[in-house]
Amino acid sequence: MKETYDLHNPEMLNSAVCFIDILGFSSMIEQSCKNNSGNQLLNKLCTSINDNINLINPRTKYSGSIKIFTDNIVIGKPIFEDGESELGSIFLSFSAYQLSLILDGFFVRGGISIGDYYANEHVSFGPALLEAHNIENCIAKTPRIVLSKETKKLVKHHISYYSNPMHAPQVSNIFEDVDGEWFVNYLEAAFQDRDSAGYLHAQKIMEQHRDMVINKISQCKNDQKVLNKYEWVAQYHNHFCKLNFSQNRNLQIQGVNNSGRFKFIS
Template structure:
């Protein structure tokens, strides 16, 4: 049986796993940078970061996955062979790593994942799975999270039923609104290859979580006066704190203070005039 792929010569819809990703606040970054005279610098920085980190999404020449980037948006498609479990696992792990890497640079993303008919080449992305993934990203994700749509969750539950402890279990969390989303901080457990011992492994994990914490705290301060955007980073902080409680309960310094996540009223003072 031939491996399914996106044929550049004869475009044809292929049953696929599709992820649509958007960088939070990117439009405002463009406006601010061009107004303040550093637009070209931002362009070069974003271009470097996206090109550097997108390599983890399609990690080798044998993968049939394809990527298309336009401005602050990215679409990733993996054609499905057999029952699709391998492809779904690959996109969950690789997109999580991409999301994690960008978060350490202060770029937080939201996205949607769907399953269905899809096609991608150098010039076009097309198909209902793209529309479903984009709709999930734009109307359901809301926060810096990559959400699986109902079709994807249904498919994933079938895979997970095969196992006593499913390999996908650590890759996902369920939010208070019932949405399944990528647990991208789980990426820190992939760095064991770089470590010589268990102590070194934990040291790297803690350093990465501290960097993630610092970037969230930075965003909370920047958007303190913009409650709509600030609330998105409150969500991210709560996710960060939950992950730390789950895996590093004794490392209290990893957590973001609750004082930063609440709105505190006060009396009017001279500084208000």
């Protein structure tokens, strides 16, 4: 079983593929250019991507391929053995990357799929890419990275390895939304450790995330379609805070309907 994409003999491999793009990026470009601040947006984007790219960049040539085109990012990892390592790597790396971009003001959405895929320096190809892009475009809708049906099936198989499913790492890496879709729990990346210092660090991150979401809600309050997307983030934020910072109500975003739409996967 091959572990890497062959540059000299292109061949699709069974892979875990994640496709993401920045929410509302076309509008950002149009608005910034109208305001003569296009170069400021460009510099902000370049700085954010350059500062955070190591979070998802494959460590070795054997660990996958990454492609970036402006606001679109694709990472593919050939599945070796049962795929738990490759999927776990995508969940962890994209959680950290998604959170870092958001703290810079760039909210993203995307899809994760399992299937045939090939990539080299110039090419990104395969049905797994098409499915991941379709999930991002048609299913994600809000700033979330959604898992395909086949990916969910594989994750359920990995969870079955554990005598107590709630001890499986996937349970903290993924949430289930009210529509039944599973998405990457990117706020988990706020925790470097689960000790007292880790909680203090995570609390500071959550304060930044809270303020960024509140700012976005304020900016789009007259556009209900866009507002719904950031209200979703606010609900997710409050749900995560309720689970992890129940004693600190100041972290909650006020005026949000916390309807219990999220739950642990099983």
